[in-house]
Amino acid sequence: METRTGFKVESLLVLDNRLPMFVGEYPVEQQVHEGLEGVLVARSAISDVNGDIGALQYRGIDIRELAAHSTFEEVVYLLWTNELPTPSQLEAFKIALAAEREVDAGIYEILRFLSHYMKPMDALRTAVSVLASDNPGEDNTRPESRLMKAMYLTAKFPTLVAYYCRESQGKMWVHPDPRLGHAENFLYMMHGKRPTPLEARAMDLTMLLMAEHSFNASTFAARVTASTLSDMGAAITSAMGTLKGPLHGGANQGALEMLFEIGTLENVEPYIDRALAAKQRILGFGHRIYRKAGDSRVPYIKDMLYQLCAQAGDFHLYELANAVAEVVWERKRLFPNVDFYMAPLLHMLGIPMDLLTPFFAMCRIAGWTAHIMEQYANNRLIRPNALYVGPVERPYIPIDQRV
Ligand SMILES: CC(C)(COP(=O)(O)OP(=O)(O)OC[C@H]1O[C@@H](n2cnc3c(N)ncnc32)[C@H](O)[C@@H]1OP(=O)(O)O)[C@@H](O)C(=O)NCCC(=O)NCCS
Structure with missing residues (x-):
């Protein structure tokens, strides 16, 4: 890939690959929590998600109420x-x-x-x-x-x-x-x-x-x-x-695209198997917090999707979504998250595919x-730290001596 002046951007990639990286052991107290998983970063009184039992409360009130x-x-x-x-x-x-x-x-x-x-x-x-x-x-x-x-x-x-x-x-x-x-x-x-x-x-x-x-x-x-x-x-x-991003709110659009691509009930198994064999993420499945008990919001959205399909006299999307959920569960033991059922529900409400993520923003x-x-x-500047794993104590080489 070249810039307007013909500069090859790949030459910078080569340079990056040549950097010597630190290989050694860091003290235990310097453990990195990749993706901040399990790290408590603040006190908040707004909502509580209990992934172990699939519960969600807004200001202490159960989402079911x-x-x-x-x-x-x-x-x-x-x-x-x-x-x-x-x-x-x-x-x-x-x-x-x-x-x-x-x-x-x-x-x-x-x-x-x-x-x-x-x-x-x-x-x-x-x-x-x-x-x-x-x-x-x-x-x-x-x-x-x-x-x-x-x-x-x-x-x-x-x-x-x-x-x-x-x-x-x-x-x-x-x-x-x-x-x-x-x-x-x-x-x-x-x-x-x-x-x-x-x-x-x-x-x-x-x-x-x-x-x-x-x-x-x-x-x-x-x-x-x-x-x-x-x-x-x-x-x-x-x-x-x-x-x-597709790992967050963009997943709803991705889930609907997938349902349309699958199209028929017969195509569910081969499609999911192909995707998993290719190590693709199935959008609308999995959740960092709800791994054990599933997403607490799904039953409501799924029920509403059913009711909208009944109103339209057409259950195809509902059945297709359920078939996908079944196969993904069998193959990967992953629950559908709220994005998965929300996507066909919004489709039934006439929301265009490319507005599903803006819709999410409009609610959130x-x-x-x-x-x-x-x-x-109750502010304090959020400024975490990173474990430096790059090169150390490198000599500075004057420009005319570099090759
Ligand atoms: C939401 C998500 C990013 C959570 O990720 P996470 O907590 O970091 O979990 P990981 O990415 O570490 O995944 C753990 C394992 O489950 C697998 N996995 C998780 N979600 C998966 C998915 N949707 N499809 C296929 N495999 C999935 C990963 O491949 C990984 O397997 P491995 O250990 O064999 O490599 C992840 O489940 C995902 O990518 N889902 C699809 C996007 C989505 O629906 N996002 C909306 C969330 S509301």
Whole structure:
């Protein structure tokens, strides 16, 4: 590979390979925890994931209770304030959020421009970055200013996703409807018509379940950025860049692509066997925390997928997903994670494939902002250390003597 001047980039790779590396033993106390597995990096009171029994709590409340009785807005209130709202608090909060949904014309223009050059997750990350700068009064040191920013970004995010979608499909823009709940309004802006009650509930439940998940990679990235006392917008942008990867939020799109590639029930076994023989990761399977008991969110998403398939009178995707899950379990003893069933569910709700990861971000912004606020409230710069394993005490060779 060459640069414009004909410089061969591979020549730098050769140089890198020639570096002598340290080979020896380090003291036990200098053990490296690859991928930070099992390392406690902070105290947090936002959510607790117990992988041994497949349990998840938001602010101490079991996700099963929240899934059965709550809405996305109620959960956002809980995550940000540590308390479930009273009916009047929830009503006022919903009205306030809904009133923030509209986005300035300038942001639409920027997103329209970006949609011609960038993939959705990159375009939306850039648009959120612009949106987040649009608040000169922001002051990270004041809790109310942080909450205002969190509301502003959470309320507007679905508007950006829906706008991008309709713009890229050449459709007319649909303005947010403040009379609708957060999830229902998102589907309304995407499709230009109100969803059925089942679709609205499926969207709300999915958003609620995806709102928060402790110290996952993108949340950690957000907290690292916040720990430098950078602003909330910068922290969200870091989180979005991190979420995009296929080992994290990008897995939902990868899982749906795989289901479409497999296509038929007969093709499930040969496809998975081929992929595993080629040492490929099966996207939507495995989880660092839920290795033992499986992902606590999966049963809800799977049930909703079933109900949506029943509404459509077509169970193909449901059966295909279950068949894949069965084969992966037989071959690798890996559980499906939330991304695996969320992907076909979102497909049934008419969310285009390339918007699945932006959708994840649109839900997780609730948890990211809660964590960023928790970080600011009790901040210490996050600055870990690395074990140096490179060359040591090398002589400096003057340039005219190097070969
Ligand atoms: C999520 C994930 C990154 C967790 O990784 P981790 O905790 O670091 O686990 P490891 O990468 O060390 O994997 C442990 C073993 O399981 C295997 N494994 C884990 N997930 C796998 C998958 N999805 N497909 C195939 N093998 C998998 C690894 O190959 C490894 O096997 P080995 O010990 O024989 O090499 C991993 O399960 C994965 O890549 N999943 C697919 C991506 C995904 O769905 N991400 C969304 C997570 S919500």
